[in-house]
Amino acid sequence: MVSIENLSVEFSAKPLFQEIGFVINSRDRIALVGKNGAGKSTLLKIIAGLQQPTSGVVARPRELTVGYLPQVMEVSDTRTLEEETALAFRGMNVEEWTMKAEMDKTLIGLGFRREDFARPTSEFSGGWRMRIELAKILLQKPDLLLLDEPTNHLDIGSIQWLEQFIQNSAKAVMLVSHDRAFINNITNRTIEITCGRINDYKVKYDEYVKLRDERREQQIRAYENQQKEIADIKDFVERFRYKPTKSNQVQSRLKQLEKIVPIEIDEVDTKLLRLKFPPCQRSGDYPVICDEVAKAYGSHQIFQHVNLTIKRGEKVAFMGNNGEGKSTLVKCIMGEIPFDGHLKIGHNVQIGYFAQNQAQLLDGNITVFDTIDRVATGDMRTKVRDLLGAFMFGGEESDKFVKVLSGGERSRLAMIQLLLQPVNLLILDEPTNHLDMQSKDVLKNAIREFDGTAIIVSHDRAFLDGLVDKVYMFKDQKVFEPIEKSSISLRQEKKAENVERQKAVKAEAPVADSKQNYEQQKAEAKAKAKAEKALKACEEKVERLENEIAEVEASLTEKNDMQLVERYAQLQQQLDEAMNEWEKLL
Template sequence: MISVDNLAVEFSGATLFSDVSFVINPNDKIALMGKNGAGKSTMMKIVAGVEKASKGQVSAPKDTVIAYLPQHLLTEDNCTVFEEASKAFQLVFEMKERMEALNKELETRTDYESQEYMNIIEKVTDLGEKFYALEDVNYDAEVEKALKGLGFRQEDMHRQTSEFSGGWRMRIELAKILLQKPDLILLDEPTNHIDIESVIWLEDFLVNKAQAVMVISHDRAFIDNITNRTIEVTMGRIYDYKANYSQYLELREDRRAHQLKAYQEQQKFIADTQEFIDRFKGTYSKTNQVSSRERMLEKLVPIEIDEVDTSALRLKFPPAPRSGEIAVTVTDVSKSYGDHVVFKDANMSIRRGEKVSFVGRNGEGKSTMLKSILKEIDIDAGVSELGHNIKVGYFAQNQASLMDPKLTIFQTIDEVAKGDIRKHINNILGQFMFGGDDVDKKVGVLSGGEKTRLAMVKLLLEPVNLLILDEPTNHLDLKSKDVLKEALKSFDGTLILVSHDRDFLQGLSEKVFEFKDQRVLEHFETIDEYLKRNRIEKLADINL
């Protein structure tokens, strides 16, 4: 049991939260929720021991292991993937080496009656009790199993970590955390860089094998599937629900309705009391009653209604210009990088107005196919072409990072705005929650979600009839994702969508292209039907 007692955090005189207390029990699976800026990540860092609170403390039994996966990692690149993941068992290996060294020393010493000899025996005994109490584990097999579950292939095990992107190195760190089997796992946006199959593997691990878990996530399906408790951080305090996210939303609405009713009743009581005071103040016979009611008002504790995030991302794509009947044609396309075959003899035809999803494990060629369609890379064989009068709007995975960090928000949009629309830049930015002085902020200081929203503004400045979105929801909060999804539903052009977010994909695409084993397979079904047919939710297709 981990106890959080009377935590308070203050920045420059402003209070982020205060008097926060809760207990994390074994096997609790907690979703830490709240609007951006409420203090979720700060609270998680305090529980992890990475940051200190202004007041209060976090206490836990001796030898409690708390593992923390932040949103951004600083990694070293001096070993292989397998070696880095094996560091999860570093303490075990060091314990074994220490025991072996002490036993060897005992074999060579002859001072059997000395105190030093007795001390060594005592150390060996103590280490032995701890070591042999550990579960008998095939450590190499466990490392391999975790890495494969998170999307690594057998041939990746002995590649240098420096060869992998930040998202893949995040997976290595996640594998290390899972292998340690800590008492509490703290995860801050763990699904941002992993594909659907790996997310489902992670869900299964956290539900069936992990002990206590606390997670911050904007992936609705993920948090609904793994959590049994929701702690909401709002207005400097917390509310604790023994419910998953969807149930918590309903309970929160009930709570706010009760708050609103109590607030209205209190306001009526205040008004009636004040009216009595104003009416009879100075009336001798009512002096005591007036004084009593004045004291009552002074002692009254105002009822607060929980804040509602009223900022709204009002997103609407411009009408799509008319295009030819066929938007995208891919015929017998093959692509390799050296000896690595990404896909071969791939075929696809996407018609005007169709909404399709590209799915498959990371590295199977989804982004490569997008780049071949856009002529950003050369293909080895076949033909990839756009249809008549196709105008493309493209959101790449690294779109946010491509913006100049030295420019302001306004300058970033002013660079790409053409004609009369330049007169309306402030209005457009305001619709994307960049109001007032925000437009003068440098891109370099924006959060991941803010950069993604700004990249979306750029995408909206010119009418297009083919939207290609590669992981557009990374760093977007739940509310922004819902608004983007509704805008895409009403978009009257053609949509190609790559996303690992199952909840976001639901209801968006009527056709799925699956990238698997160097092939591209076409399925005339929704993402839900695809997942069900492949039994991915039961982990049948994941090679553990």
């Protein structure tokens, strides 16, 4: 479908990539991976036709349509959400009702509410504007989707919806993402950019990691053998260089040396760096206790009746869709905002807090290196550059002044600074937003070995998997561990209401005219039978979902597996949709 042939890009003396080539087929789901600065975003732009390579060709059919979502873009401020999204259908011959249904499904799937549809796009933040652009691209149904960090501004519900959309509706997809669970769930091929070339693996990301590690071990062995061969040749040349009887052999060895092509080893995986928090005094047994905590802004209730106790040493996650109150509860714990109820911080608790606004507190007039060097102690003083490299500040990046860094880079720097503080309660609000895979591994391992308590707000399922002991879900003004009451009682109440309503209607209904049209009676009977059949099917679906949820709940009482938590969230969402459908049928 799309053929990349002998593609090279040079921005300086060292090429970004050199004579690479591969083919994108019509049903490919490709994860494009590589270290920060390897050229992933550049390659997407070239395939999208927005940037020219130094040399090489991107060949594609004339009629091929491409949808490209960059990391940063400008969005118009002159229209409402609905008007802006409708632009996706320009030039298409689509029925208005079909267009409306597709728009509703996509916008709601990406987290918008119906009452948002009439709002001007100027009222939405940058993250929500990116959702608008993503919705437009998905509605165009292009032959090739190119997505650069599509989950950066999505919450757990919209990420899961996007996964299902790509699995069921998309054609060819190539994407860059640091969300391991997301790319594992939707891709079937992994293309790695490393050392200016590509390695093409016809497998999902996790399988690619295993194959890559095996490949690197082979490279290291081959490199060591080659270095031994080179050393042997040089040793022979030095020993016999001035012996006339050996001159032919010396010349032969020198030619042999010239022909050797140096073996390159793929970039070192920085996850090998071990980071340990500085020691801190022991906290009390219960660092955080919430008793009937509630928060509202005016008449808008964020959450209420929050009761939770976090024990010393626990690692807990706050999960849920945007706007459900995760960061708000964190701010309550930090004492940044007023709230109702009682919230107690335990004895000897030393809090280390990370949120996106923490980056604003950095000193802009010193370098990245000096920022970390000033807080590093003990063994870490000798590992500052390694630590910076692990968080994508390698080489000359560490000598930049903080004031020239982007918002994402500042957030990363604030995160490193926090990791070097002596604390016993970590509170991290979306810590992985600006990290790559390797940085996440370093952070995850550090938190795993941290002997204090951690509260982590995150949508990153792979990051939380195997890290947290407990998950608190935020939904519908409630905070709970992911075990809810069944909706059976709700169905029974609704059924009872419906029976009473039907009785009342029947009692009030006038006696039918004996001459009532037979065809009308027949049509009504047919419609009633169809409705009853649909109702029964819906009830069976609800019952099946409830049974599945019960099984997952039973497993969750034994272990906190992020795949189970993710499955639980999906089932709850499906159950909510089925219950809404069931209520409409009553």
